[in-house]
Amino acid sequence: MQAVAQFGCQPGAVCEIDCWGAGGPRKFTLTLGAVVYRYPNSNHLWLGTDARNDHYLLGDDAFCDFSKALKVPATPPVNPMPK
16 A cells, blocks of 8 residues: 555544545545555555544545645645646
8 A cells, every 4th residue: 555645634623525536525524634545556546534444445536625634744635626
C-alpha cells in the first residue's frame, strides 16, 4: 500500500470529506484524520479514516473535496474537486 496524501482534523473538531464517483456522492465524517492510498499495480484509490481502520474504495474515477480537512504538509492533493 502506498500513501498518496494525508489529512487531519483540529483536536476536538469534526471534518468532512465529500467524494463523487460512479457510485454517486459520499460524505465521510472524521475526527482524527484520513489517508488516501493505493495498492501497487492498481489504479483504485482507497480512503482510510480515523483510528477505527475504516477503509473505503473510492475507485479510479473518484473526485474528492478535502477542503474541510487539514492537509498534512508535503503531500500532494489527490483528485481535488474542481471549484
